[in-house]
Amino acid sequence: xxxxxxxxxxxxxxxxxxxxxxxxxxxxxxxxxxxxxxxIVSFALQKGQLPGVLFGFASGLVFDIVSTDVLGSNALVxxxxxxxxxFFHREGASLQSSIGSPRFxxxxxGCALVHNAVYSFLYTRPAEIPFVAFYLKNGxxxxxxxxxxxxxxxxxxxxxxxxxx
Amino acid sequence: xxRFAEFLFRYREHITAALLAIVSLALMSYGNVTQLGGFxxxxxxxxxxxxxxxxWIPNPIALEKExxxxxxxxxxxxxxxxxxxxxxxxxxxxxRMLTLKNESRVPLLPASVVxxxxxxxxxxxxxxRGSRDGVTIGMTVxxxxxxxxxxxxxxxxxxxxxxxxxxxxxxxARLEPTRQEGIILWDGFEHLLLQNIPKTEQVRVGDRVLTSxxxxxxVPEIPIGRVTDVIxxxxxxxxxxxxxxxxxxxxxxxxxxxxxxxxxxxxxxxRALQEFIERRIAGR
Numbered sequence: 478x479x480x481x482x483x484x485x486x487x488x489x490x491x492x493x494x495x496x497x498x499x500x501x502x503x504x505x506x507x508x509x510x511x512x513x514x515x516x517i518v519s520f521a522l523q524k525g526q527l528p529g530v531l532f533g534f535a536s537g538l539v540f541d542i543v544s545t546d547v548l549g550s551n552a553l554v555x556x557x558x559x560x561x562x563x564f565f566h567r568e569g570a571s572l573q574s575s576i577g578s579p580r581f582x583x584x585x586x587g588c589a590l591v592h593n594a595v596y597s598f599l600y601t602r603p604a605e606i607p608f609v610a611f612y613l614k615n616g617x618x619x620x621x622x623x624x625x626x627x628x629x630x631x632x633x634x635x636x637x638x639x640x641x642x
Numbered sequence: 643x644x645r646f647a648e649f650l651f652r653y654r655e656h657i658t659a660a661l662l663a664i665v666s667l668a669l670m671s672y673g674n675v676t677q678l679g680g681f682x683x684x685x686x687x688x689x690x691x692x693x694x695x696x697x698w699i700p701n702p703i704a705l706e707k708e709x710x711x712x713x714x715x716x717x718x719x720x721x722x723x724x725x726x727x728x729x730x731x732x733x734x735x736x737x738r739m740l741t742l743k744n745e746s747r748v749p750l751l752p753a754s755v756v757x758x759x760x761x762x763x764x765x766x767x768x769x770x771r772g773s774r775d776g777v778t779i780g781m782t783v784x785x786x787x788x789x790x791x792x793x794x795x796x797x798x799x800x801x802x803x804x805x806x807x808x809x810x811x812x813x814x815a816r817l818e819p820t821r822q823e824g825i826i827l828w829d830g831f832e833h834l835l836l837q838n839i840p841k842t843e844q845v846r847v848g849d850r851v852l853t854s855x856x857x858x859x860x861v862p863e864i865p866i867g868r869v870t871d872v873i874x875x876x877x878x879x880x881x882x883x884x885x886x887x888x889x890x891x892x893x894x895x896x897x898x899x900x901x902x903x904x905x906x907x908x909x910x911x912x913r914a915l916q917e918f919i920e921r922r923i924a925g926r
Contacts, residue, residue: 498688
């Protein structure tokens with residue numbers, strides 16, 4: 478049980494490093510995927526809402542510090558993502574059953590859309606940037622890109638479970 | 643008391659989420675956390691080293707485009723040099739007549755872009771020059787084409803530059819033909835917006851936009867871009883002016899850091915004025 482938490486923390490730190498050092502390699506047309514969100518949603522689905530909220534907040538805060546983003550902005554949106562994903566938690570779910578189910582993709586897309594909506598709102602609020610246009614271009618595209626990348630762990634986990642999609 | 647404890651336990655997820663959301667909002671409103679400066683410098687140093695390790699990988703498409711663009715810039719510059727020579731002679735003559743103080747040339751430090759970082763929708767460049775080369779926070783970064791942005795963080799050997807394509811950037815600018823002052827900011831997409839230009843001014847598509855001398859943040863007279871559209875919003879007294887940046891941010895490889903920071907005396911005076919206004923507002 479504790480080993481699971483340790484693995485998630487290590488994976489989250491690795492993902493933060495990847496997003497910090499190699500985000501431009503993953504960018505398509507200026508849109509970058511949010512790999513940390515994938516980790517948070519997986520964690521919340523497997524561990525529950527409260528751990529999801531705490532994990533989302535902590536990892537978002539670390540990301541804020543590393544990425545020079547406004548301190549607290551990613552902490553807020555990531556905890557919201559963990560909170561939303563936690564509603565779909567099933568008691569006793571394993572990592573394979575959490576990630577290897579089509580539900581994971583649906584929950585991730587929903588959480589990514591909410592996450593990006595809140596982030597876009599926070600981002601455009603102090604500036605003269607139209608929120609709706611900004612969200613349609615960046616928020617939705619980034620959510621779809623993140624979900625598309627999450628298909629890789631989904632297919633891997635579903636094969637582990639012995640299910641083919 | 644027991645009921646309260648039961649209530650807390652029952653709704654612990656929601657209460658924790660609400661409390662952490664309040665903490666996040668408090669952190670956001672707190673703004674710049676300077677205590678993190680040293681840690682961020684460490685991150686920038688690491689970021690620069692990793693990005694420089696991969697900077698040798700050539701991009702033939704980008705190189706070809708850059709060559710084409712450089713040839714065009716060279717042609718434009720030759721024409722401008724001819725005009726400037728004439729203007730220089732005239733200017734020197736007029737300065738002598740008016741006994742104006744000669745403006746010194748600003749020292750430029752060439753730097754290579756070793757990394758481009760995109761955090762969500764914020765773009766940063768990592769330069770292979772840092773505090774050991776004399777680069778400090780707030781210095782202006784430009785290319786031969788125009789303004790790139792300003793240095794927001796440094797480590798010993800690297801510097802992080804915030805480009806114009808960033809929500810937090812505001813540049814005091816002026817239209818070259820009329821010298822009318824405005825504010826440049828990012829439109830959230832591929833262009834810049836020039837604000838605060840009243841409708842009484844004549845603005846034409848193609849007009850050049852330069853940094854103005856009113857800001858202490860950017861060196862004046864650096865090209866920012868050209869006007870591509872002038873929108874007449876009937877609900878506003880000001881034009882909505884779309885500006886195409888002079889710099890092609892997607893192909894940046896070499897830049898110059900202007901090794902000049904605003905005069906401390908001027909900054910102190912402006913800060914004192916700001917504090918005085920804030921005190922007056924607070925005392926009202």
